[in-house]
Amino acid sequence: MSEIGFIGVGIMGMPMARHLVAAGHRVHVWSRSKPAEALSAAGFEPCVSARAVAERAEVIITMVSDTPDVAQVLFGPGGVAEGLRPGSLVIDMSSISPVATREFAARIEALGCDYLDAPVSGGDVGARAATLTIMVGGRQTAFERARPLFEKLGRSITLIGDAGAGQTAKVANQIIVALNVAAVSEALVFAAKAGVDPARVRQALLGGFAASRVLELHGEKMLTRSFDPGFRIELHLKDLGVALDSARALQMPLPHTAVVAQLMNAAQAQGLGSQDNSALVQLIEQLANQTLRAS
């Protein structure tokens, strides 16, 4: 049993932290929004601040929304950095900027601690089922120390490289998924607009070079109009923002990613932000004045 800190018990973090409790760890939690009684009832040790979490735990996991949230929780007033003891390990499992992550890692390591970035894919379903894919950046020794915890949370666990490499892999993942969704959306709506049954087109294409998990899963959702998330457009849009901001900082253009980000932005403007990312097809349908029901 170890003393674990967990900050960010939201839709993803709550089931993850509970898996750690179930594995026999004492889990110290600070929450901006949830009252201490609710945290106790969930099996956690409530703390008054992120600093208090860091004072009590050897390993501190953060699972929050965006880059500024991680900065605030780690380095803001009453934050983790104020309470860290040398030798502690900070693991950020949020999906945030790889560029900022390197700076965070350097600042935590300067305090005599270890830092891993370990964003996940698999969504809240994967968090509840402990089947997340975990992409890790940082030192091998820190990775080995964290591995038993990761194994309680996910199934495919890979050390990609140094600090920031986990976040970089997550960005790459989100770029590919977004563009594959865009590709399937344009292809199927084109078929429908041409008067051809998009379901038969999808079926024929699944056997060839166009085959993908997205054609399989998201394509099916588009055809059956099953747009409950899954992974919400507003979150994918946030991740594409991370991609474009990071790429700009690295001096790299991402022309296709920029287009899909703009169209997801438009989808959000149409009120589709809380729907599954496969609902991007509805924006392409609007542009074409054509739904996927073949004429």
Next chain:
Amino acid sequence: MSEIGFIGVGIMGMPMARHLVAAGHRVHVWSRSKPAEALSAAGFEPCVSARAVAERAEVIITMVSDTPDVAQVLFGPGGVAEGLRPGSLVIDMSSISPVATREFAARIEALGCDYLDAPVSGGDVGARAATLTIMVGGRQTAFERARPLFEKLGRSITLIGDAGAGQTAKVANQIIVALNVAAVSEALVFAAKAGVDPARVRQALLGGFAASRVLELHGEKMLTRSFDPGFRIELHLKDLGVALDSARALQMPLPHTAVVAQLMNAAQAQGLGSQDNSALVQLIEQLANQTLRAS
């Protein structure tokens, strides 16, 4: 044994026509460029015109480059239409406009004949190995008549819908493949630019929602710098032109496809036209001033 006509014995058409000879058919061929002796040596019956092919054969297959080539071969002076007998079947296996295809089908059917559009994917490797994917549009009865021939040429053979549906499916296929190549290019170059090994990123992503045949096959080609075609950028660019022209005729915007077409256009301007479509990554590398070799 049937009397088959074949027009367009190029890189794709030559091995396809020879499979039909090997299956015991008499194959009548007209070629703009190949001398009669060469055609005889290959086992074909040489003809002096497309019209002569149509006069001798019950089934006439065309496998040429682009929409205007099909129009010329079918309806130009000395073309197929002049020689067709009622009851003959015309099968266009070229990859051309689905919109123009509907007009061609109507004109052939007005002559008392059948028409199928049956574009393929699988490239010259698939043509030689008789493992093509064949996407067919037209009447069920014509499809049943052609099926024994298709089975000598390919493996996955699907009647997608009415006239033009095969070409529509092919367009959908080319849209998805192009955008999946673009997605993998941006994602892997981003990783390299961030100092992360793109091979490890690809490996980690193959297990999740980003998985695709393109990430598997084209991603591997990008990493090993194996840009021999395969399927050439200049041909993919031609197909994206068909996609964009058809979409315009149908009044449908294809914003992502338009971007990848422009970048393939730029790749061609850089002298990459005769390389495999996975060489699109070299254009993204140029834009980023970063090769896939991780720093």
